[in-house]
Amino acid sequence: MSEPLLAVRDLGAGYGEMPVLRGIDFEIREREIVALVGSNAAGKTTLLRALSGVLPHTGQIRFAGEDVGGLPSDRIFALGLVQVPEGRQLFGQMTVQDNLLMGAYRRSGRLDLAQDLERVYTLFPVLKERRRQFAGSMSGGEQQMCAMARALVASPRLLMIDEMSLGLAPAVVDQLLDVLVEIRGQGVTVLLVEQDVFSALRVADRGYVLESGAIVREGSARDLGDDPEVQRAYLGV
Amino acid sequence: MDLLWQGLVNGILLGGLYSLMALGLALVWGVLNIVNLAHGAFIMLGGYACYYMFSGLGIDPFVALPATMAALFVFGYLLQRHLINLVIRAPMFNTLLLTFGIDVVLTYSAQIAFSADFRTINPSYAGAHFTWLGATIPLVRLIACAIAIALTLLLWLFLARTRLGRAIRATAQNLVAARLYGVEPRSIYALTFGIGAALAGGAGALYGVVSQLNPYIGVSLTAKSFVIAIIGGLESPLGVIAGGLILGLVESMTSLYVGATYTDVASFGILVLVLVVRPTGLFGRTT
Structure with a gap:
């Protein structure tokens, strides 16, 4: 093996x-x-x-x-090796979309990024609805989804x-x-x-x-x- | 009525410039949690840089503006990277002490280098003005105000739309998470401080065109920038524009109806009022 x-x-x-x-x-x-x-x-x-x-x-x-x-x-x-930290640690005063983009901070390549955003929005449709909303204004569950989505964007x-x-x-x-x-x-x-x-x-x-x-x-x-x-x-x- | 109208116009023209002056201070404060007491000295240096490019090399002050900002950016970047970074995790008192020291060094170096004489950047069109709806509008003040507002909006766009802008906001909001996602705080801090110094430099160049430079203007400009940052909050450049306009209008109205010697009483009176009534700033969130 x-x-x-x-x-x-x-x-x-x-x-x-x-x-x-x-x-x-x-x-x-x-x-x-x-x-x-x-x-x-x-x-x-x-x-x-x-x-x-x-x-x-x-x-x-x-x-x-x-x-x-x-x-x-x-x-x-x-x-x-990417971590979703305890307590989510979102950027509360930034939009959901900006939070997800921070997951890709170390990446280059715009095409892949657009695809990956689409992929996490498919996994968490509610985040797509709320993508222009401040992350800190969402419910705990949605914030956890946002934290997981941000980590997934980091590939x-x-x-x-x-x-x-x-x-x-x-x-x-x-x-x-x-x-x-x-x-x-x-x-x-x-x-x-x-x-x-x-x-x-x-x-x-x-x-x-x-x-x-x-x-x-x-x-x-x-x-x-x-x-x-x-x-x-x-x-x- | 005409007098009131003229006063309003003066206040807005002054306020636009005030916004740009405070912008760098508010940005650095919000991201690095440092109240940069040398901010006014940076403005002073920008003014002299533009003055010497104009009087020595004959470059138009509005053309010299980008070069002034670039020079101050490099200055701010290096200062943060090699000096202020040493105390970045220290309590605020230490950073206050350090930036106060920098202010003193810059002010008295400027006195030795540039002498204590008053200087004005005085292009051929300095006296040009026109009348609009009964109010007299000096051309250079209008241009200075327009450039100030444009630079503020540019900063806002940079923070809102670019990768580095996002990283700056992210670092300000949650350092732990920013590091977790690959942001290197030291370079973000140096970049932010450089941008703050560049904005101060731009404000100084415009200040030299509409007013008079001497090595000691820094202290009162730092204080005014502080007032504006408190009024407008640290979260958005748009709040700083509003804060600058409010201060400009208050000073203009005070000098019109109370007396020019009372403008500082009014502006610092507002500071106290805001701190008592709305400590989060007029536009800050209360939570």
Whole structure:
């Protein structure tokens, strides 16, 4: 089998003297949806920050056949490792369309851009309706769609989404999960980082459970969902 | 009635120029979160640059304007890149102190280099004027006002429609997300500061045509720009135009009905009033 898209070996990271992550091993294959679940303060966001190159770390990170461990964040971004940050981080006083165009800031080529805008507007028709509206004036669900669309315009190979479902109504979460499946169909690999274990495991192929900075369980989404430990700890069963 | 009309016309012509003066200050403030106390000194430098191109080389001041702006752009860009960037993450007090220092250095360098004499950029058509609906309109003031408004609109278009303009707005609104999407804040800051200095330079050239230059005009022009930025808000160049026109009209009306010595009382009175009644600026969002 070919090399995975992302392979992480023995990764450790932290803030100052305080280690948050230790001995993290995991991998993501091309066109997979992988869920990384865990409770608050398990180290999920820290892991994403290390992967994006904005936080120093130990251990090895290989992405798309390259060692990206020491690269600056903009180089990693240019290779196609794109993050939808927690809390969306939209440009609130800019229009939806301008937000999407910022996703393409590092790209050149106008034709592709027009096609990509059309593609994300097809995925999220409501954004097309609201494209001249300030992003900050939309509902939480629409803002999450805008953040995901902005990331998609950046042509990701691996899309990492931090707490997609946070603060959203279940119906909206379902809609976004469907979009993830559709995105994967278009060739984008997805890493879904969630506290909402139930939702994440529903669309994921595989999952990892992060607890106190270490991966404590891994397996297919089905196995994890059936695991009595996981059920007890996260699903409230 | 005629007097009122003339006063309104004067106020609008003055206000257009005021908008351009404040524009660079508001832009830098909004994007870098730096109140540039040397902004007025940049205006002064622009005025002298244009003055020497006119008196030394015989270049028409309106032709020298683009060159003046280009020179100030380079000056501002380098100053930001190599000096102000050092304290960009520091608390506002530090940047105030630094830009105040730059202001002092520029002012007294100008005094040594250009002497403290009053200078006016005085082209052959400086006295030309015409009458419109009973109001006397000096030609150079009209041109200066038109150029000022045109430059303000150009900036607005640049921010609204171009890739770099979007990146500047994005950096101002959400630094974290801008970096995440590949914006390099340091170059955006230098570019923005350069544009702010170029606008100040343009305003200085126009100021030299309609008024008098000396090395010390900077302080009061910084203060006026600050008032306009507060009134108009930092979000849009269009707000700055409105702020400039309001200040121009208030000063013109005050000198007409109260006395010319009271214009500063009126303009800073407005500042206090706006800060008390609408701290977000007249056009700012309240949220």
